Amino acid sequence: MTTNQGVALSCDKCGPLDYILFDGYPFGDRMLEGVMFRFYPDGKVQIDDDDDAYWQSLNTKAWLEVAKECGPQVDVGACPKCGAEVAGPDEAVPQEEEQP
């Protein structure tokens, strides 16, 4: 298990990012294809557009739980500013390294 101390998320063009976007497809399959989640450096996960009518037909809470578990393993995400591919939390550099 990884103890998540936070990761530094950044885009080559835009610099440091508050969060990255990732697609729900890898864990939600076709139901979440094209549905974007926000992943924050502290491991928090949010639906990018939770006003979307689509979510009213889904069990939002349950999917967020799944997204939270899968989020840290995402290796490629998208920059919310320019849409470029950015390193996901799995590839990003840990913000602070704690040596026991």
Ligand SMILES: [Zn+2]
């Ligand atoms: Zn960018």
